[in-house]
Amino acid sequence: MRTRAALLMDQPGKWEVVDTVLDDPKEHEVLVRMVASGLCHSDDHRATGDGPAPHLPLCGGHEGAGVVEAVGAGVGSLAVGDHIVTSFVPACGRCRPCATGRQNLCHNGKFLAAGSMLDGTFRMHYDGRDVARSSAIGTFAEWSVMPEGSCIKVPEHLPLSTVALLGCGVPTGWGSAVNAAAVKPGQVVIVMGVGGIGINAVQGAAHAGAAHVIAVDPVQFKRDTALRLGATTAVSDIAEAAELARSVTDGQGADAAIVTVGVVTGEHIGQAFDAIGKDGVVVVTGTGSAAEVGVPVNPFKLAMYQQRIQGCLYGMWSPAAAVPVLLHMYEQGKLALDELVTRTYTLDEVNTGYDDMHAGTNIRGVITFD
Template sequence: MEQRAKAVICREINQPVVVEEIIVEAPRRDEVMIKLVACGVCHSDLSATNGTIPFPPPVVLGHEGAGRIVAVGEGVTNFKVGDHVVSSFVSMCGKCRYCQTGRPQLCDQAGKAMFTLPDGTVRTRDLSGKALNVFSGCGVMAEYATLHTDNVVKIDQQVPLDKAALIGCGVMTGVGAAVNTAKVEPGSITVVFGCGGVGLNAIQGCAIAGARMIVAVDTSDAKLEMAKQFGATHVVNSKSEENVVKTILKLTGGADYAFECVGLGDIAAQAYGVLGKGGTAVVVGVANQKDTTTVKTASLTFGEKTLTGSYFGSARPTEDFPRLIGLYRAQRLKLDELISRTYTVDEAPQAFADLSAGRNARGVILFE
């Protein structure tokens, strides 16, 4: 059962995305076909279009999708037609040492499914018959997508799919950085650099964990106002500060946890710089491959500070996605408020332009 589908494609690096009709092939063994309802427009998608994340074009974008299963391949027993699902851009084989030790976000298989399915092939082609790569084994910025079951998580059918889609990346990455990676403790002091989609979720992750002080840092007053809605107790506009690290140290006395949610080495150094003794700085943003961060080595020893990274919020998707949905249903996790604007698939170029200009917390493409 092939399907024709409109899809958002990066054909050339540093060029606007295009919307084309493509062919999505039927699922093979251990695969499912999803009819997408919604897909978030994530900064990582933008990074694929400008070469920061080196996916070879042409590539079908999208990794933050939600929809319904319309077909299952041979051997699929844990999914059925009609199931509501969210995509996971990290393929989780369940067998490698990372999966076996509770760190599936580092799965060995994921490295083999960066722009194809895990077997090295794709189920997408353009109307001329040329194969199209897919973003992180997903390619869900399309009306239909065929994914391996290792990239799919079943969710409660009562949750609106346009909200659930956000859990597939931005929410999991931000909240997970606070809750899973840093393990923010109640009563702690936290600082979040960058108040885009991931940063706002890091802020609400700190709030959910019970931090008593959450300092949001950004160059946009509008984003800082939004940060307050997600739990920030204090805000700092770094553009108006001569030395943002000194300002934050004076405000906090030294943070227990700091999060870099921009993807710049200099800001990672600032996150480390605002720590008190024993503090942990977590780099969440995806930096350019050539970017570097410099810290004073002695401060690691004498201050017992930690500089670490967080990939996909140290997610265990089959456990964490339902948990986040439970928090949403209990009104402890904000999803509706993250969506600044929705777009049709034909409006995808505008969605990317708005993302690049920093206009949205999260834009969402709706397919129905």
């Protein structure tokens, strides 16, 4: 079949919306009619060249929701008509991380960068060339063939244009606070960067009972949104946030600093490290250039203050476990989702959506398909 899709032809480059050819689903694969796709910064890293794109053209998008319209041989967990949210890690369920409840670290994660299907081949083609797809799903397309393990079934009464955010931004941010930082009641938490990931770290820290949730972002709109969704204070500069944390902890510093800026550098991590106190943790969730090396951290303080720097993928959650929990909180009114979608775009407006993200006018932009 043919489907329109947003492809990256060069790196760096802009997304180009073109007609592509999509193969039928093979064994343990499904055909999904996409309803919505979030405009996550991770895909923008491919366009700017910060993140690797070993195969071009590349169809972007790894945070989405849609309806299953066909299934390949051997598919047992999904049926035609099921509503799904995508998981950007097609968990196998059998490798060591999966077997120990860490599906976010499944060995199939290697396909996040490769962009091929799990058998090493491609299902999308353009102008006689194979097209890689972000995380083997490519949600910047009207139709997508994806692994069965990339789909999490959701109740049909929920709005797919909203729950699409559970494919990445919400569990990643929420889990950064609740799982990676292990925020406890009464603690002091700094969140650096209040975009599509950081705003959910704010929500998670507030839900966990943090006494002070200090949001840091240079954009006033994002600071105002953070204050509405759980932050107790919002400032424009990490130095001010660090001083605030020390002022309420007897000069010690924050219990956790969560780094969710759009393009993370070693300097950001160093600034977060300087803001935490004894037994504090820096959670690094945002990503930056794959070529950057080095973090300015004092090794004496790291050891003597018993501090940690913790990486965080998908909020340190198994996607199949995270999505139902978050959906339940959403339905109970304990998790804001609708408020995160600042604006929707057509597929043809994908570059406008990313321009708005860079301008700081969006918490999360979402592509919606008719």
